[in-house]
Amino acid sequence: MSEPAPSTTRVLRKLYLTLFLRGRTSRGLQRSTAPKSVVSKLAVTLLLYTLFGLLALRFQTQGVFMFSFYMHGMTMLFLGMFIATSSGEVLFNKEEGEILLHRPVTPRALLWSKISVLLQVSLWLALACNLISFIAGAIGENGSWMYPVAHLVSTAMAALLCAGGVVLMYQLCLRWFGRDKLENLMTTTQVLMTLGVVAVSQSMPYVMATLGTTGLGSREWWLYLCPPAWFAGFDEVLTGHGSMSSWILAAVAVALTVTIPGLAFWRLADGYQAGLQTLTESVPRRPRKEGKRRWLDGWIDSPPLSWVLRDPMTRAGFRLTAAYMFRDREMKLRLYPGLAPILVMPLVFLLQNMRDGGGLGVVFGGSYLALLPLMALNLLQFSQQWQASDVFRAAPMAGPAPLIEGARLAVLTLLVMPALTVLLLGVLFLIPGGESKLALLLPGLIALPVCSLIPGTVGKGIPLASPSDEAKSASRGLLVMGTMIAALALGGVALVARSGGWYAPFLGMEAAAALLLYLVLKRIVRSTTWPPAE
Numbered sequence: 001m002s003e004p005a006p007s008t009t010r011v012l013r014k015l016y017l018t019l020f021l022r023g024r025t026s027r028g029l030q031r032s033t034a035p036k037s038v039v040s041k042l043a044v045t046l047l048l049y050t051l052f053g054l055l056a057l058r059f060q061t062q063g064v065f066m067f068s069f070y071m072h073g074m075t076m077l078f079l080g081m082f083i084a085t086s087s088g089e090v091l092f093n094k095e096e097g098e099i100l101l102h103r104p105v106t107p108r109a110l111l112w113s114k115i116s117v118l119l120q121v122s123l124w125l126a127l128a129c130n131l132i133s134f135i136a137g138a139i140g141e142n143g144s145w146m147y148p149v150a151h152l153v154s155t156a157m158a159a160l161l162c163a164g165g166v167v168l169m170y171q172l173c174l175r176w177f178g179r180d181k182l183e184n185l186m187t188t189t190q191v192l193m194t195l196g197v198v199a200v201s202q203s204m205p206y207v208m209a210t211l212g213t214t215g216l217g218s219r220e221w222w223l224y225l226c227p228p229a230w231f232a233g234f235d236e237v238l239t240g241h242g243s244m245s246s247w248i249l250a251a252v253a254v255a256l257t258v259t260i261p262g263l264a265f266w267r268l269a270d271g272y273q274a275g276l277q278t279l280t281e282s283v284p285r286r287p288r289k290e291g292k293r294r295w296l297d298g299w300i301d302s303p304p305l306s307w308v309l310r311d312p313m314t315r316a317g318f319r320l321t322a323a324y325m326f327r328d329r330e331m332k333l334r335l336y337p338g339l340a341p342i343l344v345m346p347l348v349f350l351l352q353n354m355r356d357g358g359g360l361g362v363v364f365g366g367s368y369l370a371l372l373p374l375m376a377l378n379l380l381q382f383s384q385q386w387q388a389s390d391v392f393r394a395a396p397m398a399g400p401a402p403l404i405e406g407a408r409l410a411v412l413t414l415l416v417m418p419a420l421t422v423l424l425l426g427v428l429f430l431i432p433g434g435e436s437k438l439a440l441l442l443p444g445l446i447a448l449p450v451c452s453l454i455p456g457t458v459g460k461g462i463p464l465a466s467p468s469d470e471a472k473s474a475s476r477g478l479l480v481m482g483t484m485i486a487a488l489a490l491g492g493v494a495l496v497a498r499s500g501g502w503y504a505p506f507l508g509m510e511a512a513a514a515l516l517l518y519l520v521l522k523r524i525v526r527s528t529t530w531p532p533a534e
Helices: 008-022 043-059 064-091 094-100 107-139 147-176 179-214 221-225 227-238 244-267 269-280 295-300 312-327 329-352 359-370 372-380 386-394 401-430 434-457 470-474 476-499 503-526
Strands: none
Touching: 008 107, 043 064, 043 107, 064 107, 064 147, 064 227, 107 147, 107 244, 147 227, 147 244, 221 244, 227 244, 295 312, 312 329, 312 372, 312 401, 329 359, 329 372, 329 401, 359 372, 359 401, 359 434, 359 476, 372 401, 372 434, 401 434, 401 503, 434 476, 434 503, 476 503
16 A cells, blocks of 8 residues: 655645755755754754853842843844745745645645745754753742743744744745835844844843842832743743733733734735745846936046046946946845844944943944945845856856956945945944044954955855855854854953053054954955856
C-alpha cells in the first residue's frame, strides 16, 4: 500500500527551509558541506547570541519581573531586527511568485509555510539569547524551578507576536492601499518598526531605573504599553509571584499573542496571494517628456560629482547603485530597515545628553556616522538580480575596483551627506552652545573614509553581486550591536582624550593613522580580482 502524499504545506515548508539553509544559488555549494539544520547553519551566530545572554547575570539578584523584563527586552530587540529586515525578502520574492502563483497552492498554505520557517529561526535565536537566563532564573537568589518553563513559554509567545505583527502590517497595507503606494509604504512600515525596536531598547535603562526606585508593587501606567513588560508579567504570574498588575500584563500578553497572529495568519491570509501577484507584476514606466533628463543624470553630470566621477566605470557603478537604492523594491526593503538603527542612534544620543551640554551625544553621534557606509555597503552587495552582475566580468576592466569605488561614492553622497547634515543641524539647534561642540564630530569624520573602504577589502563591496540570503539576516542584529560597540569605543577614547587635555594630539594621531590606513586599503581595493564564478 502506497504512503499518502505529503501535504502542500509540509512540502513548501521543507522547500523554504532548504532555501534558508543553502541560499538561492548553487555557486560554491557542495552536497557534503551543505548545512542540514538551522543549528549547523547558524552555529556561530547562535553562540554569539548565547554570549550576549551572559548580560542576564547582571540582574540575577533582581526579582522575577525585573529579570524577565530585561531578558524579554533584549530578545525582542534581536528578534525585531531579524524579522523586520528579513520578512520583506521572505514574503515577497519575485522569483517565487513566477514559479508558484500558477500552481494549485492556497494563499494560507503559502503564507504559513514561509512564516513557519521564520518562526523556527526566531525561536532558535530567542532560545540562544535566553539560555543563560533559564539557568540563572532557576538557581538565582530569587529563582524558582518554574521559571525556565514560564520563560520558555513567554519567549515563544514573544517570537510569535513579533512575526505576527510584521505580517499583519503587510496584510493591512495590501488591503488598504493601491499598487502605486504599496511598495514605498512597505519600506516605510519596516523602517518604522525597526525604529520602534531601537526606541524600546534605548528606553529600557530608564524604565528599569524607574522601576528600581518605585518598587515592583507600583506599576506606572506607561508600563502597560511596553511589550517586554507584558511577558515579564506572564513570567511573574506563572512562577507564583504575581500581583494584580502582573495578572493584567499577562492577560495583555496572551490576548495580543492570540489576536494579532490569528488576524495575520488566518483572517487576512486569503489576500496574501493577490498582494504577491500585484507586487510581482511588471508595470510600464511612464513615458519621459521629450528633452527632460532624470534628476540623477543631471546631478552626476554637474560639479562637484562630475569632478569625482571622471572614470566611466566608476560613474556606471555610482549610477547603478543609486538607481537600486531609490527604485528597487527588494533593495529598499532590505537597505533602509537595516540602516535605520545606525541612522537614528546619533539623534538618540543627542536627545539623551542635552541636559549635560550634549558633549557625550555629539562625539558618539559622529562615531556612529562613521560606521554608516560600512553597514550600507554590506547590505548593497545582495540582490535578487545577482545573475545580471555576470555582465561586469565581460566589461573591459581588470577587476571590480571601479564598481566598488562607484558604490562607495554613492553611499557617501546619498546617505552619509544627508545624515551628516541632519546631525549638524541637531548639534546647532538642539545642543546649548552647539557651535563649540562641533569639534567633537571630528573623530568620527576622520574615521569615515577608512570605514567606507573596509567592505571592499574583504570582498563585500561589489554592488548587487551576491544572491539574497535570508540566513544572513539572522546575524544582522549582531552586526548592528557590533557596530554600536565599535562606535562607543571610538567615542569613549575621544572623550578620555578630551577630558585629559590631549584632544588635539589625539586628533593628529588619529588623522595620521587614518591616512596611512586609507592609502593601504585603497591599494588593496585597486588590486581586488573577481571572485570565482563557480
